[in-house]
Amino acid sequence: MLAAAEAAMDAAAEDDAERQRNRAKLYAPPGGRRRTPGERQVRPPGVGLDMDRAQSLAAQLAAEDAKLTGGRTG
Template sequence: MLNAAEAAMDQVAEDDAERQRNRAMLYAPPGGRSRTPDGRRVRPPGMEMDMRRAQALTAQLSAEDARLTGGTTG
């Protein structure tokens, strides 16, 4: 799919410099991602989940699943 996008962009480019800019834009990593100096991703504040919250979420999902399928949890 990227090859098709690259070919379409090459057809409308006016010169080699524009083709290079188009390729750089096409293959650039997505923006808006924060990374530490060693390359690890940084999560936005408030995105962590402790064990208690994970267990509560699992219980909610199990109850919703039981409600939708008509089964019992356990």
């Protein structure tokens, strides 16, 4: 879908400079704020998983998969 939007914008652009501006707008982060090269993305608290939770979910998935496949792998 993004490629289609980019192609439509490119087709409507009159020159290469306008194509570059359109592409910069299309791929800009939401809100117009850009991170500096050394800046890390900060997630709000409670978003994402820590390693222990991710491993726990992977173990639950493996156990559920084993139940559904009868213990067969591959």
